[in-house]
Amino acid sequence: LICIFLNTVALGVDHHGISDGMVDFLEKTNLILTLIFFSEMVLCILAYGFRQYVSNPFSFFDGLIVAISVLELLITAFAPSIESSSGFSILRSFRLFRVFKMAKKWTSFQILLKTMYTTVLEIRNFAVLLFLFIYVYALIGMQLFANRLHFDATTGMPIHISANGHLNDLVPRSNFDTFVNALVTVFQVLTGENWSTCMFDGWRARGWISVVYFMS
Numbered sequence: 001l002i003c004i005f006l007n008t009v010a011l012g013v014d015h016h017g018i019s020d021g022m023v024d025f026l027e028k029t030n031l032i033l034t035l036i037f038f039s040e041m042v043l044c045i046l047a048y049g050f051r052q053y054v055s056n057p058f059s060f061f062d063g064l065i066v067a068i069s070v071l072e073l074l075i076t077a078f079a080p081s082i083e084s085s086s087g088f089s090i091l092r093s094f095r096l097f098r099v100f101k102m103a104k105k106w107t108s109f110q111i112l113l114k115t116m117y118t119t120v121l122e123i124r125n126f127a128v129l130l131f132l133f134i135y136v137y138a139l140i141g142m143q144l145f146a147n148r149l150h151f152d153a154t155t156g157m158p159i160h161i162s163a164n165g166h167l168n169d170l171v172p173r174s175n176f177d178t179f180v181n182a183l184v185t186v187f188q189v190l191t192g193e194n195w196s197t198c199m200f201d202g203w204r205a206r207g208w209i210s211v212v213y214f215m216s
Contacts, residue, residue: 003033003036003037004098004099006029006033007030007033007098007099008098008099010026010029010030010033011096013026014026030069031073033098034066034069034070034072034073037065037066037069037098038066038069038070040066041062041063041066044059045063058110061100065094065097065098065100068094069094069098072094100113134183134186134187134190135183137186138176138179138182138183138185138186139182140213141176141182141185141186141213142176142179142182144176144202144206144209144210144213145175145176145202145205145206145210146176146177146182147177148205148206149171149172149175149176149177149201149202149205150169150170150171150205151169151170151171151172151201151204151205152169152170153169153170156204157204158204158205172197172198172201174188174194174197174198174201175201185198189214195214198214199211199214199215202214
């Protein structure tokens with residue numbers, strides 16, 4: 001637990017404009033901690049056996065994080081040219097998951113993670129229902145407002161879909177011109193983020209029917 005705490009502190013110290021000396025210190029700290037975690041993994045495998053070690057989900061996750069850390073050290077040592085690439089930065093970000101190593105020895109943390117996992121499984125039916133709701137309302141929104149939320153940049157009055165230069169007029173960011181935009185707009189309304197502006201734009205373009213749509 002002390003090593004995990006030190007690892008968390010080392011990750012928190014990293015910041016923009018950090019000195020070269022501090023970077024070197026953090027890299028050496030990461031090397032020492034990785035070797036400690038790797039030694040722990042090897043001893044656990046020797047003590048419990050590989051099959052029993054990987055059968056435990058917490059041990060398996062622990063070993064996976066250690067394996068990624070060792071891979072990072074090997075790349076740094078034998079392929080330094082890759083170190084500056086974006087892919088290596090993603091690999092380095094896996095250091096953050098070391099904090100979950102506490103779940104292996106912290107019983108209350110294990111209970112919390114199991115509760116979160118169970119909760120995620122329970123809401124999957126709700127997530128499907130929510131997606132269907134957004135999908136249906138996006139299609140209805142396209143039927144009502146597609147290519148109609150176009151306004152004159154000077155007067156703010158809606159421009160009819162058959163008018164000349166219709167596609168060059170002012171179009172609000174939240175619109176229903178495409179299916180993707182419709183999905184994003186419906187999601188925005190569900191979150192309550194500036195939904196009244198979306199309704200007002202719809203009311204300017206289509207009248208009272210937009211109030212029924214957005215209030216439903």
